Amino acid sequence: MSFAEIISYGFVQRALISGILVALITAMLGVFLVLKRLSLIGDSLSHIALSGVAVGLILNVTPIFCALPIVMLSSLGIFKLSKNNKIYADSALGIVSSAGIALGLIIAALAGGFNTDLMGFLFGNILTVSTSETVLSIVIFLIVVACLYFFYNALIATVFDENFAKTAGVKVDKINTLLVLLSAVVVVLAVKTVGIMLVSALIIIPPTSALQIAKKFRSVLIYACAFSVFATIGGVYLSFIFNLPPSALIIILNLVILSICGLIKYGKSRKTN
C-alpha cells in the first residue's frame, strides 16, 4: 500500500494532523522540561491521566475532557510539593505518579475492570482520533506555540538559572507554573496518540536526540520538532505496512533517531580528540 493511498483515508488524515501537532508541542515543551530535569513530569502526569480517563469512561464523558482538569490540578500539586523544598522534585514526581496509577486501578476495578476503551488509552491509538479531538489538538497547539513564543526568553532564563532570572525581573514562579500547566495539557492530548505508558517518551526522546547534535537553543527546538514529526509520520505509515501498533512504532523510530544522533556526537567528539 503506497503512502498516497494510506493518507487518502479520513481517519488517517485526522491521525496525521493530530499526531503531527502532538509531536510538535511535546518536542518543544520537552526541550524546556529535559533541560530543567523535569522530563519525568510527563510520566507522572500520564499516570494521573489514567485516573481521569477512567472517571470519564465511568461517567460516559469524553475521557480526554475529564482527564484534563484532573491532570492540570495534579501538575500544580507537583509544582507545590517540589517548590517548598521539603520534598525533592523527583520524589514529588514519583509520589504523584504512583497515586495516579493506584487511583486509576481502583476506579477501573470499580467500573468492572479494564475494558477495550481503557486499554486504548493505556497504549494509545492514534488511528481512532475523532474530529473533535483533532480540533482540540489544533487549539492546544496554537495555545502552546503562543505561550512559548511570548515567554521564550523568560523560559530560557528560568531554565538557565532561576536566581538570575528572578533578579532580571522574570516572574519565575509564574513561568514554572505555566510550564507545568502546559505539560499537563500536552500530556492529556498525547495520551490518545501514544498512550499513557509511552507519553513521556515523546517528551524526552526527541529533545534528547536534538541536544546530541544541535548547539543553539533554536536549533535544538527545530531538530526536536523535525525528529518528532518524522517519527510520527513514519510510525503511522509503518503501522500499515507491518500491521503493528503505531504508538510503539513512533517510539521505536524516535529511539532509532536518538541512536543515530548519539553516534554522530560520538564521531564528532572522536574527531575533536
Next chain:
Amino acid sequence: MQKAMMNIAEIKNLSFSYSGQQVLKGINFKIMPGDFIALLGPNGSGKTTLIKILLGLLPSQKGKINLFDIPLQNFNTWQNIGYLEQKTNTPRNMPLTAFGVVRLGLLSTKKGLKLFNKEDNKKTDAIMKRLHCFSYKDKLFAELSGGQQQRVLLARTLINEPKFLILDEPSTALDSSSREEFFEIISALNKENKTTILLVTHDVSQVGKYVNKFLVLDKQIIFYGSKEDFCNSTEVTDYFGPYTQHLIDHLHTAGTCPIPHCHTEEV
C-alpha cells in the same frame, strides 16, 4: 531645600532562621551610593543568605529591606541591580552560546513581551568586547573554562550598567592574573561610573586596595565601617581573634591599610 541622598540599600532589624537555626539576627545597615563594600565572615556566617534576602531570592522573615528607597516587595527596576553568584546551576547541556547568555542580562529592561532586537545584539557585542570575551561569543557556554564562564557572567551582569552590583565570591573560579583583572574592572566601574558594589569575598589582600568599607558578619554584624576604622577595630579582633587578625595583617602586608599605626600592628 536640598533633596536627601538616596540610599542604595537599607536593611532594618533583619532576622532569618532556617530549620530552627538562627542564620541572621538583628541586621541593620545602609549602603550609600558609590560604596565599595567587602562583605566578610567565616563559612556559615550568613553572607550568602543576607544577599539572597536582599535580592528577594529568600523571604525576609523579620525586618525591612529597601532598595533605592523602595520597599523590596514593591521594587521592580531590577535593571539597576547586577548580581553575580559564586557559581551558577546551569544545566550541563544547556544549548546557549556565550553571546546568548550575556544577552539574557537585558531581560530586566524588557516590559511585556521579552523579545530581543538588533539594538540588544549591538549592546551585547559591545559589553563582550569591553570584557574581552568577544572572541568566544559563539562558543557554547557549557564548553568554556571556569574563568571564561565567569567573565561571560560578569558581562551579563554589567550589560545594563547597573547602579548596584552584588557579587558573591565571584573570583573563586579565576586564576590569580584573571582575578586581578576582574577586580580592576569592577574597581573602575566604582570609580568612573560611581557603581555601588557589595562584594562577598575571602580575598582580603586582593580587594583591600579597592574597597572603602568593610562589613563583617557572623550571623550578626560584628563590624560595619570604613577601611580606616576596620584596621583599627578592636571589636573585630576581639570577636574573631585569629581570623580577623589574619585579614587585617593581609591588608598591612599588601600595603592597603591606610593608617600606618593601627591596632593590629601593635599586637
